[in-house]
């Protein structure tokens with residue numbers, strides 16, 4: 187169910203969306219059964235459009251969970267492409283490894299185990315596509331690493347950036363326990379909008395998406411053609 191769109195629209199779209207292939211469908215059912223948060227169907231279709239337009243060779247994902255979105259994205263890789271995905275939660279890592287093996291994708295998807303804050307500084311550029319789907323309160327920390335890991339012309343997507351719409355509320359109306367995340371996510375959204383190397387749009391689908399294109403300013407402060 188959507189978090190920041192009107193339910194009747196999401197309900198309608200959910201009834202007419204294409205059904206996933208049997209392997210992904212089984213993973214969707216597994217995720218729902220075990221209450222593992224995976225991407226919504228709206229985010230899935232957005233990723234599919236962008237990936238089929240872009241056909242990336244190297245994808246980085248932060249937040250593997252059971253491997254659902256990695257396995258989905260692997261269908262859109264260019265020839266000899268690869269995915270690096272990061273998770274820190276042992277239960278998820280175990281499930282993801284099992285699912286990646288069942289999908290015969292062990293040579294294509296590399297799962298790095300640990301906190302993305304520690305792993306991102308160790309990675310080598312350049313990735314064509316980065317999907318951020320982990321702890322929202324850390325997005326502002328991940329962002330500078332992701333921008334340097336992304337090649338010019340690459341795409342960065344971050345999920346859940348509107349935090350059930352809470353992001354638009356005044357700080358005083360946000361329950362105390364959510365205020366740190368509220369502040370950090372607002373900083374993240376500010377950073378993606380104002381980053382000199384990014385052109386960004388915030389989309390009200392699912393729980394909110396930041397869609398960013400890495401570009402470069404030339405000496406006259408115009409965007410260079412990629």
Ligand SMILES: C[S@@+](CC[C@H](N)C(=O)[O-])C[C@H]1O[C@@H](n2cnc3c(N)ncnc32)[C@H](O)[C@@H]1O
Pocket residue numbers: 223224225248249250251252253254255256272273274275278300301302303319320321324
């Ligand atoms: C929403 S789930 C990812 C869902 C997955 N992308 C999908 O759609 O199939 C978020 C995952 O991010 C992981 N995670 C959260 N913060 C992290 C961090 N700082 N470093 C590594 N993994 C993190 C959690 O363990 C969890 O498995």
